[in-house]
Amino acid sequence: DAGVIQSPRHEVTEMGQEVTLRCKPISGHDYLFWYRQTMMRGLELLIYFNNNVPIDDSGMPEDRFSAKMPNASFSTLKIQPSEPRDSAVYFCASSWDSSEKLFFGSGTQLSVL
């Protein structure tokens, strides 16, 4: 398996634009997580899915953020409209169970100008 695959690796956009981040989890993993990492706040859980169903989205900062998982092999995180304070590295991760070993993608470095 190629591991958790994220795209794009880097995204530079202007304030107000829509941003869509993509993730393909490891096949067979039932859990998918979206995290955001900044120097100030470290790693923050935004949302996680179990069997494609959102379970906990309490970490989603505000209504500008939305996430979907239309099938077991694909998830998106969308920011609309984007703001400079959204600049961070966004990670997708997956696992067999929420308490088990977590596998991370390489992340998307987002810069909002």
Added chain:
Amino acid sequence: KQEVTQIPAALSVPEGENLVLNCSFTDSAIYNLQWFRQDPGKGLTSLLLIQSSQREQTSGRLNASLDKSSGRSTLYIAASQPGDSATYLCAVYGNNRLAFGKGNQVVVIP
């Protein structure tokens, strides 16, 4: 809310020395604890996972211990090498949530 602390934020050690990294957490009601490694510009890689019923876990030169009652874990890396330079993060799982520390940035000097 679970708080996970890793101090110091950064440290340097000469090659060959043993590395000792500490992690503390405020709520001892945890299910397990993981240590991760993160290289610059990369994602996190899980190194070791210790269940709450275990005292330690070993993989090669890495050994992680867990003292749940005192809210502490230690990652021990024997005979450090320049390739061990990275950021090491501790994460505890409890109440259906994984809480991360901010990590220890380690530089091993050749």
